[in-house]
Amino acid sequence: MAIEARQRKDFQHFHTITTRWMDNDAYGHVNNVVYYSWFDTVVNQFLISNGVLDIETSPVIGLVIETQCNYLASVAFPDVVEAGVxxxxxxxxxxxxEVGIFKNGEDSAAAQGHFVHVYVDRxxxxxxxxxxxxxxxxQTIQPG
Incomplete structure (x- = not known):
């Protein structure tokens, strides 16, 4: 079953991430586990930079209960990616x-997926x- 790549227009907020040499695995591309850290980074960067989450003191925190990713195109160091959410x-x-990973300014996602936070008392x-x-x-990053 072919999965259609999502486009930049499908996402409301973006965060630029520089790949690192250590992100590449033995096969010469970014290892799958790194994508999940990018998912976590774009969401938490959005919440922290907008002042609604303090990772040390907020009384309510988000715990990840579900995550999924589809890999559509290879990403490798020294690519620069933008994570959209x-x-x-x-x-x-x-x-x-919903998260999309876009490499080197491309319009189609190289990877896409989702994760679910359940907010709990700290x-x-x-x-x-x-x-x-x-x-x-x-609500500001919910699609129209």
Whole structure:
């Protein structure tokens, strides 16, 4: 089954990431596990830079409960990638983020996937409602 690459226009926020020599594996391309760190980076960069998440003190934190990635084109050091993110489902305590990885300014994703955060109380680790300032920010990256 062929998977159609998503396009830049499908994503609302972007973050540039420089690949590193150590990202390449023995086969000469970025290892699959690195993509998941890029997914985490673009989401957390968005939340932190917009002031709705403090990784040391926020009373509510997001835990990843599901993740998936499709690899469509090879990425290798020294490529520069842009990770795009959109929110496609915003629940009471959970968020589904769609992420696309675009290399060297291309319009079609080299990789794409999703992950789901469940927001929990930092101390009890029990699900809790997404704080209103965070919810309002997440709504800004929901597709039209």
């Amino acid at each position: 959109s929110v496609t489902k915003l629940g009471n305590s959970s968020v589904r983020y 101390h009890s680790r029990r699900p809790t409602a997404i704080p209103e300032p965070m919810r309002q920010l997440l």
